[in-house]
Amino acid sequence: MSDRTGSKACRAGSSGIRRGEAVAGWVFTAPVVIILGVFLLIPVVMALWVSFSDWGGRGSPLSGRVNFVGFDNYTDLLFESGLGARDFGTAIKNNFWYVVLVVPLQTALSLFLAVLVNNAVLKGRGFFRTAFYFPSVTSSVAITVLWLFLFTGSGVINQILAWFGVHGPNWFNDPTGVGHALLANLGIEQGPEFLTSHGFLNVSWWDWLSGPSMAMTALILMAVFTTSGTMMLLFLAGLQNVGHDVHEAAMIDGATAWQRFWKVTLPLLRPTLFTVITLGLIGCWQVFDQIYTGTAGDPAKTTLTPAYLSYSRAFRQQEWGQGAAMAFILFFIIVIFTAFQRWLLRERTPKQPKEKRKPAAEGAR
């Protein structure tokens, strides 16, 4: 993404240089540079220092009384086995399941909605688009409050489930993992020895298999509910770029709607797909507002996320170094996931002629 925009800037510059442009240029960009520098870049540098220090939250972190402790804060989180490290592992596990479920679900649902709404002869198209998009404009705080209410033990969701004879769980108070529940249905109540005795990040493999808890599942549904609208708009934009002539051509070839979707539309939507998944990945690893508003990590720490844990380590337990270290580990994870996703969705169908992809939107944001 940065490569493209960067080189574009370097290329620009055909119109002539005039008097005072240098001054004006700096004056015009100064507010942006100063504010972003002071409130975005310097903070990151300071936090990096804090993550290598033993600062306890009093006085300035830059004062002489604060000591450099090397990678201690990082190794404590990743390679020790104390409570702090276990909490961090749990938070990563929780958020991992959140990402693994939310990203595909929101992508599939929003694509589905976009295809439905994209129908040119559809009556009430505007209404449906508005209905699907509306949850996206509301704040995460307001939606979380609503969700807490919908998913109470005797709440709306469980009443609806009851119509179908399903006895719903007490969502936000139920730490049961969906994965463990499924395994229990198959008769596996206790994890086998080789899964319970080994693990990753202080969480046993068996616990990794627990999947999201009921509480986390409710939050996953909420994320899908609130983001699918925005993603739908992105796909709609992509679909409009695909245009009708391509479809007509395919229709003449006798392809069914299903074939057309998979063989023609989807490949052409690759750049939009890329954008949607990237946005999803970046957003999903930063779950904070919902946890702060709704669950504070409960029940049984099954909705603890690294973002929230980083905050509470620093602002509650005054373990600023560890809190900052978590934030940087999280940053690293986001970078890894985005890179992996980029590699996964890379171009590998040389059959397709280059010109055909031109009309599609560029995937950068």
Place this chain on the structure above:
Amino acid sequence: MTTAAATSRRRDLIGARLWRQVALYALLVFLAVIYIYPFLVQVATSFKTESEAASNAISLIPKTFTTEAYRRLFLVSDFPLWFRNSVIVTLFVTAGRVFFDSLAGYALARLHYRGRNVVFALLIAVMSVPGVVLLIPRFLVIRQLQIYNSFAGLIIPLLVDAAGVFIMKNYFESIPVSVEEQARIDGAGAFRTFWSIVLPMARPALITIIILSFQGSWNELSHFIVASQDPELITLTKGVAQLASGQLGQGTQYPLKLAAALIMTIPVAILFFIFQRQIMSVTEGAVKE
């Protein structure tokens, strides 16, 4: 729908198409109900009594209609104060972003000066930092600058955003240079050219920035948590979030909380309905960048 499509042969085209249309609308209506119903429940519950909210959650018509939740919000709690604070912050942030983003966007699109590349690099670097990494560091800088617990601390860090600069820059690049040329020949300075010639032409992009900034700052939570602690400076998101997480000694209070969340949604909803068409194309613009 798809099974219908698969089985339909050309001979029964009209019948199949009709059937498909009905199925499509049924599906859309069903989905729309899922998306809208929660908000209707929210409105209804805010007018219920607390016990009815618990016992009769699903109904859209309160058995005993009461405005108690709203009375408490506006007369007993600090809610009006939170609302006022949110309005102040949002207005400043929106105005700031519109002005500074377009100024910088113009400079990057049109003006040539040494160091422009550095500015560009800064913007790109900033955009790749996930917000959650900034929670702790922002707090550190804000207290270092001694603007903790002040409106300055709430507003200034949000006053510009890199994405907005890019949107403006892209838009300015799409305006033909010839428009400005005449003004320049007439001897207008860079700022005058920008202010009275180019900016008025960038209305669609400006509206985009207004929508994004308004929504962004109205719905912001984490920055407000770390930037102040003074109860006088609590904004809606922070106030309602703390109300939701509850305190010992209070019940579940769902009508009250849902009323608070509802009122908080209204300004964004109004903005949404006014600029609906624009919003739909905002994201399209974002993709095309």
Place this chain on the structure above:
Amino acid sequence: MTRKQTRLRWRALALLLVSALVLAACGDDGSEGGDGDLTSSDDPITVLIGSSGDAETNAVKEAVAAWSAESGVQAEVLVATDLGQELAQGFASGEPADLFYMSPDQLVGFAANGSVKAYGKYLDNKDDFYEALVNNFTVDGEFYCAPKDFSTLALIINDAMWEEAGLTADDYPTTWEELTDVARKVTTDDHVGLAFGAEWQRIGVFMAEAGGALVENGNAVANSDANVQALQYVKDALNEGIFAYAADIDAGWGGDAFGKQVAAMVIEGNWITGFMRNDHPDISYTVVELPAGPAGKGTLQYTNCWGMAADSPNQQAALDLVEYLTSAEQMLKFAEAFGPMPAVKSAADQWKQANPSMVAFLDGAEYAQWQPVVAGIGDVIGDFNAQLGQLKTADPKAILDQVQSNLEAILSE
């Protein structure tokens, strides 16, 4: 990446470092809160409290306003939604509240990094406090802060439901067997027999009654047989449906469950009396001592103190306010308003006379356990509580083993 871009990145980085250095140079160092005299200024006093409800909030506000009028120093009471977070953020920001509620385990952490002022020795009435309370707020031999009051846990019984089940005062349970027995009798489709929060702060009473504890003589004893037995007892009753966690019956805490009448009995402390009077004045209830377990009677007790910030610019006035708030007269007023027991000996007799229906709370103080005072205990108990949430299906021994290893880790530090 092109070479040009690499250069760009470097330039950006250089810019960044320069500005970071500039900022570092102008960074202030904060004031040195030494052991010398208390600070004094004209600054107004801010009091931050974690309130159990309107009753407590109003009582504290009234008292502070009265002091303010008397002393001429401006003072404001703020109610925290999350006291721990607001305190920590306040200390880190350099602008903390001057006075605040603080629990013994919070004190350990805040004392270690110098956030709080040890002012106990300056108190005029320092000899009037119960010794056990003073010990809770003494770190490394220094008496840090004045205990504001204390509370114990007892069994709160809904009179109407009790009668409905055909029970009388003779049936108030005195043993575990009797407790399960009456809980079974009062449980109906609309309410459970006994409700409490899914936390050690409530379930710990059963551990105490079985003869267990978390820490004894500085050693971790969390996975003792007594504790296993206690959790097993609770687990069985939860699974039978005669006990329930407050959250599982859609209540925020025990008092909420009691007020909503979804539980016939709850385990709560003194604070519930103020809450009931304020929010549910029409429910009649009785407070009795918790039933004895295999090892006799047991309960938990809690106390908070008036913490003072090391960074407060007006500690002299804050001290004056603390003395006012901890006078026997004022403590009796608080007791009346929201239920806790006065922390000073001189108020004991008067409190007993004024609150005959609450004697059970004070009786409990004779055998109650304190929460262990160790740095990091809050996290360990938080982790314990997270596991107690799953007690219905989990193995009590496994839960306690983990608590044991967590405790050993913080005790060895």
